[in-house]
Amino acid sequence: FKDHGKMFRSNEINVQNSIDPFYMEDGGKKYLFWGSFRGIYGIELSDDGLSIKKGAKLRQVAGTAYEGTYIHKKDGYYYFFASIGTCCEGLKSTYTTVVGRSKKLFGPYVDKSGKKMLDNHHEVLIHKNDAFVGTGHNSEIVTDKAGNDWMFYHAVSTKNPGGRVLMMDKVNWKDGWPSVTGNSPSIEAERPEM
Template sequence: MKSLLPLLLLSAGLVGCTSLASKSKEVDDKVVYANPVIDYSLPDPTIIKGDDGYFYLYATEDIRNVPIHRSKDLLDWKLIGTAFTDSTRPDFEPNGGIWAPDINKIGNKYVLYYSMSVWGGEWTCGIGVATADKPEGPFTDQGMLFRSNGIGVQNSIDPFYIEDGGKKFLFWGSFRGIYGIELSDDGLSVKKGAEKHQVAGTAYEGTYIHKRGDYYYFFASIGTCCEGLKSTYTTVVARSAHLFGPYVNRTGETMMDNHHEVLIHKNDAFVGTGHNSEIVSDANGHDWVFYHAVSVKHPEGRVLMMDRVDWVDGWPSVKSSSPSVESEKPVF
């Protein structure tokens, strides 16, 4: 028997008691969810599973701060607070907004990298870092890692942290080349004497690198993120046998020359599909990725989307290469 289970989306302003859920229903004994997972603006998502078994999701949403959501199943989310308060938020860029956070666990600390910029401030923007004992915070700002005019990379935003071979690295950049550099053991500063290396060309931002088998998969976004229904944001991917590349598409053309494979593009329901999160797995070993998009029906803001990632012939794939409207939900 088919039954409809409507779930109300409450206001995001009720911190501590806000429950957010995707619409779901039973269809032929399979429970499905509907995109968007959270139906208000929540761009640039980043996610981590905490030691308490909950998933924690951080995003840009309000450039004055970083909202934190919590969920057990990737679908029913509760807004539990923000990474900073007005008195503790970073301030190394005067009047700067906090963009595109990246959450990680380094040692026994939760480490949040963030961009800080004013729109158009491509030589004064930079990347900072904050730490907390718990994923829900409170986070303590540890200050600026670097800014564009110091490290010599224009538009130094969109950080991504990865550990590889016992070393710690940060990748970053936005439409002026993607670069990587080694960090200190605690991840809170650039390693003394480390040199930056460019790994991708000028078509990309929103870097995420995922290691699977023998390959590193470099996910990124191309196009325009923030023009409503005119947004051309598209999620793309290339792969390499080495962390610092070369990253290539299926025919061997490199990301340094702005070549890639398209992973998620627009459809009739959603446009501007980009800036994906880390990949997370459910109890059945299926992989899932969050990203943001603009709803054609309700184009205000960039809503939170989720889709399953399958692996076909050594490459990540999303069904129809575009956002699902309705799909079978993760299993936990």
């Protein structure tokens, strides 16, 4: 890796708490999405991806309830995954993975009833259960050899709450929306076909 220096600081781009960057290429262009509980923002990057594209407009894509942005494109929709709540309070963690979708990369992202994520509306994808709490900050959705999608995220085990553990659950798609069985972490499940 080569250090190319900073891209920007929060106070230089007017986005407080500029954390959790998510890089995406779409239609031959490069984009960066980031932010936290002061809003989630996105902007187009230069062709080499090392700076903001000259003249690019900063756009808010989600409200003040979210962090941990991940956008997944599937079947003509962009799915905006994020986390709400608190991530790092052990058994008191309230992290929950949520989702909205849009036909356009910069939104508006909406829930199933059409309410906007800009106004903090979303669908809950994964919430706590008796075995795991703090279910959030998902990463890349990966597809196995059988064509099944899998999501990785972290949680806190109620039996061993000394830290966060890596979780993986199968993502099912129904009527254009992702779901995880029971909307909560699986205790036992099939494995991906590698």
